[in-house]
Amino acid sequence: RDADCTIRISEPNLAKLIAGKLNPMTAFAMGKIKVSGDMSVALKLSQLLG
Known part of the structure; x- marks a missing residue:
């Protein structure tokens, strides 16, 4: 299945x-x-990390 969202960030x-x-x-x-x-x-993920 294709991704709904792709996030790129350096290590x-x-x-x-x-x-x-x-x-x-x-x-x-x-x-x-x-x-x-x-x-x-992406906003849902930021809530998990924030």
Whole structure:
């Protein structure tokens, strides 16, 4: 089955995101996270990490 959403992030930024040192919305606004597809799926994921 095809993905509803694809998220691209570098490994160092992913580590910061998981550690709570990088805000998902700020990272997206700064271009550190790239989202393709259904943005609502990405927002659900950001709620889990935030």
